[in-house]
Amino acid sequence: MTPVWVPVRWAQACCRKKIQDAGLSQISVTNSAINNLPPDVDLVITHRDLTERAMRQVPQAQHISLTNFLDSGLYTSLTERLVAAQRILKTK
Numbered sequence: 001m002t003p004v005w006v007p008v009r010w011a012q013a014c015c016r017k018k019i020q021d022a023g024l025s026q027i028s029v030t031n032s033a034i035n036n037l038p039p040d041v042d043l044v045i046t047h048r049d050l051t052e053r054a055m056r057q058v059p060q061a062q063h064i065s066l067t068n069f070l071d072s073g074l075y076t077s078l079t080e081r082l083v084a085a086q087r088i089l090k091t092k
Contacts, residue, residue, distance in 0.1 A: 011045070011069040018072075018079040024086060037061075045078075 009031060016029035032038075034050060037058045046054045048065040055063055066074055 011075070014072055015045070015075045015078070018075050019082065022079050022083050024079070024082055027082065045074075 012029055012031040019027050019029060034046070034054050034057050037044065037054065039058065039060075041058050041061045043062045043064065044054045044058060045064045045066065047069070048067055051063055051065040054061075064074075064078070068074075
């Protein structure tokens with residue numbers, strides 16, 4: 001299971017729905033305080049003002065910075081990238 005962390009509950013719900021609708025059931029989407037990020041998180045989405053702090057907390061994770069959590073286009077684009085990555089993994 002690939003953990004994805006999203007800091008705002010609405011954004012988390014939007015991201016989770018898009019990922020589930022894409023059939024990526026192995027990916028879990030959660031939210032928590034930056035100080036409580038689990039060490040096994042793979043992807044962290046934060047407001048650009050918090051990205052540095054999140055990177056210090058979990059430097060091994062991929063980080064996406066944004067300025068507007070309500071931009072559903074970001075979550076659509078991310079879901080498309082995750083689907084493409086899943087296809088590549090299945091062909092290997």
